[in-house]
Amino acid sequence: MLTSHAENSNPKEMGMHVRLYQAYSGRCHCGKIAFEIESNFPELTTCDCSICRRKNALMVKVHERRFRLLQGQDNLVEYRFHTGTARHFFAEYAGFTRFIAKE
Template identity: 65%
Template sequence: MTDKPMSNRPMQKFHGSCHCGAVQFEIETDFPELTQCDCSICRRKNALMVKVHESKFRLLAGEDSLTEYQFHTRTAHHFFCKVCGIYPFHRKRIAPDHFGVNVFCLENFDPTGIAVRQAVGAAMT
């Protein structure tokens, strides 16, 4: 038995980017759930995220346009575009082989109907 939400949606590829288009990426997911975290940085950036295994994430362009921010335990790696400032994704603290991808950076994606889990990041030590 698994504690992971199951999705009845098919695996799909989505193209994503920052606002200015310098950072381009592609993900493949079935969107089992979306997460909204209450840690200090996530509250401020107000992103809605999907967890994607690193094998299902591909950076297409803009590696040199990314800047990284770390805080607290310096385990998670939050990436922002140096040009427009948008947060497209981060490498997760608890699951470092996964990315948290900001679904608002995905082209033609509508989050309607996908369960949103409230992640308790503020209480992590």
Template identity: 60%
Template structure:
């Protein structure tokens, strides 16, 4: 039996545009997603999903502002200074975060994102 070896998770640093918010994630880049719900469609971010244990806020908790809508379940976090969407606590998997890949430093990801159909959720 031949089994494929999955890439090991690595640690990456991430931040907002102005540098007020710094965080660290661990991921093996299983996939990227985009979402077609109303807010994701407007922010047009590509996201990587990480378990809550694999995101660590290093600096700037007081610089994050939170936005909730519709069911008030998903928690979208933005830097209140520069307005950059950093990450969000997911609605369907509340122990995971969707992380804005554009915030991750020194990484160029060439993966076609999977489209999540959030607009169809009740």
């Protein structure tokens, strides 16, 4: 049986650890693309695609409303492979992956 907690319950009183959202900024290797995310890093995951496996990449899932592209929209190229559902965006000049959007 599932039970729900009142919205005004204090998570710490229920023995839960609360991580607050923080802003993090990043850029591609060539510096032409800049972005910012807000995350509380609930979990890091590994992608099993051939590109990420070769890089041993870790990723954090961020809702699109918590992602902001600050500069470089014109320097992004999109690549889709395998099922074509994930849109991988790369810096056009350096080829560095920075974010992936799923449809």
